[in-house]
Amino acid sequence: MSEVLDLPIAEQAAQVARGEISAVALTEDALRRMDAQQGLHAFLHVAREAALAAAAAVDQKRSRGVTLGPLCGVPIAIKDALCTADAPTTCASKLLTKRNADGTGGSGAETGWRPPYDATVVARLRAADAVLVGKTNMDEFAMGSSTENSSVKPTRNPWDVSRVPGGSSGGSAAAVAADEQENPNPLLARREEQRVLLVVITGDKGLAGAFNTNIIKGAQRFFAERSGASVTLELIGRKGRDFFRKREAKISGDQIGLAAKPAYDDTAAIARKVMEMFRNEEIDAVYVVYNEFKSVMTQRLTVSRVLPAELPEQANPVDYIFEESPAEMLNDLLPRYVEVEFYRALVESAAAEHAARMTAMDAATSNAADMIERLTLYMNRVRQASITKEIIEVVSGAAAAE
Secondary structure, three states: OHHHHOOOHHHHHHHHHHOOOOHHHHHHHHHHHHHHOHHHOOEEEEOHHHHHHHHHHHHHHHHOOOOOOOOOOOEEEEEOOOOOOOOOOOOOOHHHHOOOOOOOOOOOHHHOOOOOOOOHHHHHHHHOOOEEEEEEOOOHHHOOOOHHHOOOOOOOEOOEOOOOOOOOOHHHHHHHHHHHHHOOOHHHOOOOOOEEEEEEEOOOOOOOOOHHHHHHHHHHHHHHHOOOOEEEEEEEOHHHHHHHHHOOOOEEEEEOOOOOOOOHHHHHHHHHHHHHHHHOOOOOEEEEEEEEEOOOOOEEEEEEEEEOOOOOOOOOOOOOOOOOOHHHHHHHHHHHHHHHHHHHHHHHHHHHHHHHHHHHHHHHHHHHHHHHHHHHHHHHHHHHHHHHHHHHHHHHHHHHHO
16 A cells, blocks of 8 residues: 555556545555654644545545546645644744643644635645645744754654754655655665575686686585575576586576677666566575676686665765655666676676686697697607617617628
């Protein structure tokens, strides 16, 4: 259910209009998320009863076949500076929070001033069948500061609660950011590694020294180290495929011919397949084993984890201003990161294979030259010994004849 709230607003409204989800269920889910954010002080007022009543009205209109507005059933929170006839409007100020002229009646936002009308934007939202779920914290009277000047409590930054979100609309920003934090990208999800996918990148041909043998031995060590887990293989390269097929290993797929001429589109297709398996929780982790190119003489066996992706830790975090939200950027960048990691591994392996084959052939050429030299010397010695023996026999025979 909660996944629907992560969809674009237009898609949420479309699902409500089609009856795939009720407006009440969507609103209840939004209220649950808001309850989980109470410690951040992102909201000054939660209109629980009014929101559920408005959502029920939307569902009734749909059941009667009445045309729904473009925002039907979509939960929306508004800044406390906007007037609402059915909810307090305090502008985060003590002046509007007090119920009575003498200051009695409570000091919370729930006891604030109630306008006799809706602001124009609020009226238009209601006309579009949106569900208003609450009002967010702000700086007092929207003077352009931060929620540190809110008369209730300052809003806390969900990514670092020792700080406050900047700007007058800090409550709205914190509500959105907390929602993103509670619903991280699925490619970051960490689970116990019971089902592991190992991508093995070998060559299609031999004559490269121990290049393929080292990779296969590395994969076998990986199996031994994770004897309690179910390890599935995704094989790239003929040598690895032939080896593990004969041993009846669990194989999810194999690719031949990629190492000869690595192409981004080919590796991206494999990466997308693997990411889909990870999102569907068919596997808990993805590792890649390959030979990394270090120099013409050196190739290093590498086993690296690709999924779940790990965000780097910063010793001194920097506050960046994102044009898109961090969650949207991760949604776009993480799949590309995984695709590039697969492509990089294949390119590294191809370079290492060429280097290993060149080194092996150079060594074979040197060994062949040494062998030719040794055999030529041996042949000359045998021939010389044979000639010497024949001369001795002739001389001996001539001496005997005298």
